[in-house]
Each structure stands twice: as C-alpha cells, then as structure tokens.
Amino acid sequence: MTTAAVNCNQIAKRYGDKYALEELSISIPENKIVGILGPNGSGKSTLFRMITGLVKPDSGEIEVLGKTPGWKTNRDIAYLPDRARWYPNQTVADAFQWAEQLLPGFDMDNAKDLANFMEMDLDLRANGMSRGQEARLMLILCMARNVPLVILDEPFSGIDVISRERIIEGMIDYLSDRDQTILISTHEIYEVEGMFDYAIFLNQGKAILSEDVEELRAQYGSMHDIFRQFYGLQKGGF
Numbered sequence: 001m002t003t004a005a006v007n008c009n010q011i012a013k014r015y016g017d018k019y020a021l022e023e024l025s026i027s028i029p030e031n032k033i034v035g036i037l038g039p040n041g042s043g044k045s046t047l048f049r050m051i052t053g054l055v056k057p058d059s060g061e062i063e064v065l066g067k068t069p070g071w072k073t074n075r076d077i078a079y080l081p082d083r084a085r086w087y088p089n090q091t092v093a094d095a096f097q098w099a100e101q102l103l104p105g106f107d108m109d110n111a112k113d114l115a116n117f118m119e120m121d122l123d124l125r126a127n128g129m130s131r132g133q134e135a136r137l138m139l140i141l142c143m144a145r146n147v148p149l150v151i152l153d154e155p156f157s158g159i160d161v162i163s164r165e166r167i168i169e170g171m172i173d174y175l176s177d178r179d180q181t182i183l184i185s186t187h188e189i190y191e192v193e194g195m196f197d198y199a200i201f202l203n204q205g206k207a208i209l210s211e212d213v214e215e216l217r218a219q220y221g222s223m224h225d226i227f228r229q230f231y232g233l234q235k236g237g238f
C-alpha cells in the first residue's frame with residue numbers, strides 16, 4: 001500500500017473574499033516526484049506554504065509526514081520558496097558551509113556533486129550572480145538535503161533553456177535512487193514533465209486531477225496536453 005507524504009482533507013484558505021484554496025482534498029504519495037501544476041493564482045504556492053506551516057487552513061485538515069505542519073515537521077522538509085533572496089558577499093562555498101551548520105540533513109558531498117553538474121563555480125560571489133546562477137544555488141541547497149520531503153516552487157525560473165535541459169537530466173539521474181518525496185511546481189511543463197511520477201492539477205484552489213502520471217498519460221496524453229484540454233493552453237506557454 002502507498003503511504004501518503006501529505007494528506008489534505010477539505011482544505012480552505014481565503015484572502016478577503018477570494019479563495020486561494022477551496023475544498024482541496026488530495027493525498028500525495030510518498031517517495032514520488034510530484035508535479036504541482038496549474039495556471040497563475042491557482043493555489044500552488046499557498047499549498048506549499050501550508051505544507052510548511054507558514055499558512056494555516058481556515059478549515060479542513062492537513063497532515064504532513066503524519067503530523068500537523070509546524071516547526072517539528074520543518075526539520076524534515078527542504079523548501080525552496082518562489083521568492084528567495086541570498087546574502088550579497090558570500091561565495092557558493094560559504095553558502096554550503098552555512099547550510100551545513102544550519103540546514104538539517106544538508107550533505108556537503110551531495111552539494112558538491114550537484115554544483116558540479118549544474119556548473120556552479122564554488123568561488124562565485126552572490127552579488128555577482130545572475131538570476132539563473134542564484135536559482136541554481138537555491139536548488140542545490142534544497143536538493144542536497146537528506147530529508148523526506150523536498151518542495152521546489154518554480155525552481156527553474158531564470159535558468160536558460162539549454163542549462164535547464166541539462167539540469168533536469170542531471171536531477172532525474174540524481175533523484176532516481178533517493179527515497180524522498182519531491183514536490184515541484186513549474187510553468188516549464190513541457191521540459192519538466194519527464195521527471196514526474198505523479199501530478200496534481202490545480203484550478204482556482206481546487207484539485208481537478210490528482211493521479212499517477214502513467215494513468216494520466218493513458219487517459220489524456222502528456223501533461224502539456226492536459227493543460228491544453230483543461231485550461232485552454234496557448235502555444236508557447238501559459
């Protein structure tokens with residue numbers, strides 16, 4: 001039987017009179033790479049913030065790794081928020097040392113391997129980093145951690161298309177023998193969908209599909225095709 005990493009039962013979260021999440025009931029299976037997909041404003045980041053305990057549901061129940069989210073569960077979660085900032089004068093190597101001291105489960109050897117395939121120079125200073133290099137650093141800090149749940153909120157934005165393809169290939173390889181649940185939200189669905197074992201499609205705060213990718217492919221075609229069918233995807237993105 002598959003165990004759930006995250007269970008949401010009839011979750012609602014409202015800002016003013018607008019629902020960010022509404023009647024959300026999903027069960028995210030353990031040890032899978034899961035695409036959390038949907039157009040702008042569909043509730044992806046709100047769901048991630050709720051999983052990390054930063055946002056509380058107005059109603060409904062959420063369980064993460066078998067517990068109510070909060071500081072206790074956060075030791076077991078590596079979270080890459082969509083609007084991260086880095087400190088200006090530190091090098092990549094400094095950032096790794098900082099992470100080794102402060103981030104539970106951070107593994108220096110993993111970080112160095114990841115830096116290698118992402119072509120990150122360890123002497124590069126944060127204030128000299130391009131947006132794409134900063135995105136790589138944040139991704140490495142998150143993925144290098146041996147924790148059961150990793151949340152990557154738009155990890156590839158700012159990374160150019162050629163590097164992105166290489167990074168995604170490297171990630172598939174790196175993640176293939178790790179027992180972790182990885183949640184990834186992305187708008188680069190066409191390039192990334194080969195990574196996913198499971199996908200959840202959100203629309204206006206509700207889950208419209210939540211299924212193994214193989215099942216979804218058999219029923220609807222690619223994840224990109226699902227976007228076309230369910231959200232009226234225009235050519236070139238959404």
Ligand SMILES: Nc1ncnc2c1ncn2[C@@H]1O[C@H](COP(=O)(O)OP(=O)(O)OP(=O)(O)O)[C@@H](O)[C@H]1O
Pocket residue numbers: 015018019020038039040041042043044045046047082
């Ligand atoms: N702190 C907040 N205050 C007010 N409204 C919010 C807040 N956070 C989220 N919302 C609203 O909740 C809805 C869901 O937002 P959320 O950021 O979760 O969407 P998203 O799917 O991550 O979007 P994107 O793809 O653009 O990152 C949006 O309508 C957004 O405006």
